[in-house]
Amino acid sequence: MLEPDANPSSSPDETPLPAEIDEYLRRLGAGLDLPAHVRAEIASEIAGHFRDSIAAIESEGLEGDRAAREAIARLGNPTELAAELISAHRTTRRLLAGAAGGVLHATLGAAGGWVLGIAIVAAALCASAVVTGTLLRPPTEFVFASLPALRAALAGLPMVTALLAWACCVAAFVAARRGVAVSTRISRRTPAVVRRIWAAAGFALLFVAAVLMVSAPQNLVSVLSLLAVPFVFATGALTSSTPRVSLPRRKVVAAIGVLAILSASFARNVPAWSGPPPDVADTPQAHAAQLREFDRVAPAWTYIDGHPVLVEGGGLWGSGVITQTVGVWDFDPSSSGAAAQALSQFKDVRFEAWRAVRFDASLDIAEWIPDPAYSAPYATAPADFNDVQFGAGRAQAEFDVGHVRTTEWIVFVTGIGPDGRRYRLNEPEFNMGGGPLESSFTGTIWQWLTAST
Amino acid sequence: MATVSAESLAAVMAAIGNDRLSGYGVLVRLGKPPAAQGTPELALYPTLHRLEAVGRLRAGWSTDSSGRTRRLYRRS
Numbered sequence A: 001m002l003e004p005d006a007n008p009s010s011s012p013d014e015t016p017l018p019a020e021i022d023e024y025l026r027r028l029g030a031g032l033d034l035p036a037h038v039r040a041e042i043a044s045e046i047a048g049h050f051r052d053s054i055a056a057i058e059s060e061g062l063e064g065d066r067a068a069r070e071a072i073a074r075l076g077n078p079t080e081l082a083a084e085l086i087s088a089h090r091t092t093r094r095l096l097a098g099a100a101g102g103v104l105h106a107t108l109g110a111a112g113g114w115v116l117g118i119a120i121v122a123a124a125l126c127a128s129a130v131v132t133g134t135l136l137r138p139p140t141e142f143v144f145a146s147l148p149a150l151r152a153a154l155a156g157l158p159m160v161t162a163l164l165a166w167a168c169c170v171a172a173f174v175a176a177r178r179g180v181a182v183s184t185r186i187s188r189r190t191p192a193v194v195r196r197i198w199a200a201a202g203f204a205l206l207f208v209a210a211v212l213m214v215s216a217p218q219n220l221v222s223v224l225s226l227l228a229v230p231f232v233f234a235t236g237a238l239t240s241s242t243p244r245v246s247l248p249r250r251k252v253v254a255a256i257g258v259l260a261i262l263s264a265s266f267a268r269n270v271p272a273w274s275g276p277p278p279d280v281a282d283t284p285q286a287h288a289a290q291l292r293e294f295d296r297v298a299p300a301w302t303y304i305d306g307h308p309v310l311v312e313g314g315g316l317w318g319s320g321v322i323t324q325t326v327g328v329w330d331f332d333p334s335s336s337g338a339a340a341q342a343l344s345q346f347k348d349v350r351f352e353a354w355r356a357v358r359f360d361a362s363l364d365i366a367e368w369i370p371d372p373a374y375s376a377p378y379a380t381a382p383a384d385f386n387d388v389q390f391g392a393g394r395a396q397a398e399f400d401v402g403h404v405r406t407t408e409w410i411v412f413v414t415g416i417g418p419d420g421r422r423y424r425l426n427e428p429e430f431n432m433g434g435g436p437l438e439s440s441f442t443g444t445i446w447q448w449l450t451a452s453t
Numbered sequence B: 001m002a003t004v005s006a007e008s009l010a011a012v013m014a015a016i017g018n019d020r021l022s023g024y025g026v027l028v029r030l031g032k033p034p035a036a037q038g039t040p041e042l043a044l045y046p047t048l049h050r051l052e053a054v055g056r057l058r059a060g061w062s063t064d065s066s067g068r069t070r071r072l073y074r075r076s
Helices: A019-031 A036-060 A062-076 A078-089 A094-135 A137-146 A150-155 A157-187 A193-211 A222-239 A249-269 A284-294 A340-343 A445-451 B006-016 B023-030 B041-053
Strands: A215-217 A302-304 A310-316 A321-328 A347-360 A366-369 A377-380 A394-400 A407-417 A422-424 A440-445 B057-063 B069-075
Touching: A019 A036, A019 A062, A019 A078, A019 A422, A036 A062, A036 A078, A036 B023, A036 B041, A036 B069, A062 B041, A078 B041, A094 A137, A157 A193, A157 A215, A157 A222, A193 A445, A215 A222, A215 B057, A222 A445, A284 A347, A284 A366, A302 A340, A321 A340, A321 A347, A321 A407, A347 A394, A366 A407, A377 A394, A394 A407, A440 A445, B006 B023, B006 B041, B006 B069, B023 B041, B023 B069, B041 B057, B041 B069
Parallel strands: none
Antiparallel strands: A215 A440, A310 A321, A321 A394, A347 A366, A347 A377, A347 A407, A407 A422, B057 B069
């Protein structure tokens, strides 16, 4: 019965062959630059040929070693036979089929790897939350307090990009290994060559896609995460023949269990953490220092008892657009108050979006101030207090800041006063006491690299 | 390096006919000495594998009653 997929190695072993034949098969195998399963099939087939050939020669009168040598002489040089067999196997048809099959299976592998990657990232997030929220809570908060830039980098929309990129890394690794395996099997090309081709082609394709095509919220963490995808793909392709690393499952489960128990028990005894320094000035001295920084934008105009003319009316932030609303301090539709009368004296009243930086006034006090590196706002927008859309005595402005790398902003309102000088009319209070307006860069890695700060 | 001529390919296909033959079976059917038939023994297996690669032959493993395993070829 013809069994196209039968494995010759699964059949009962044949009688031993003479040493000369074994040596011939060894030299033949050494010259066969083909996948291992094909080499094994050819070796079995040629071994069977020798059994038949030796039996026929012995029936002609030659015995033992002489029959074996005659069989070898008839079949010819093993190196030349190997070269002919390689040529016979490496057809263009198999090359194309190998490429197509490899791409198909890589795609399927990527889909499965994506699901696996999401599961791994989700599990890692949960584990991280448990560990950093209990056992490692003090050092974690200390690190975040000492490195506010790290805390900012691990928050917001760009972190979502990074998490998805990590899942993509898993998908790329699985896809590369499946693609190489299938391409090698079908095309009959040398595994080392197939691995290099897949690694180079996949790296180039994914690198271009990651740098020039994938548009998403970005920061340094997300950029590095996305750039890791092509490298992981190449690694998966080049190591596709490496035996799979088997995890000692029982030990992993036991370690997770011990970690959970330790975390739970330690959590009861973790000393209370006073938390990072507040983002807003909460002492008179710090507040005064902050106001001096605000005055670099424009000197404050106050109408009574140090009150600004305008107060904040809310804001939206977190994406590529920040929105700020302000309202007249004492606006009354029936009778304009002193603040409203003061505002009416100003011309060219406008919103100004300034880049913000964190300024540590002391060990305990941190402030957000306009970035001293800039002497002008990033953008301005007219303040219209008569727009019914926002309500009487209120004005709102939107700034598209999604294409600059700066992610922290302070919005001021200024106007030209009766003396012809520009004054600051509001005192940013920082939304919900949590810091400045925050935005996230949205675009490709290339746009992020070439964007202004 | 030996080359496989169109005549050799045709000779192998004709030798197989509608049967299922091992490489040695094809050789026997071609007659001895093989070189006289235009299919040297060295070129036999490359020829069979080439015909399989282009889809004109199908190959599979078969075990006979004595336990011998052979790779058999037949027309597609």
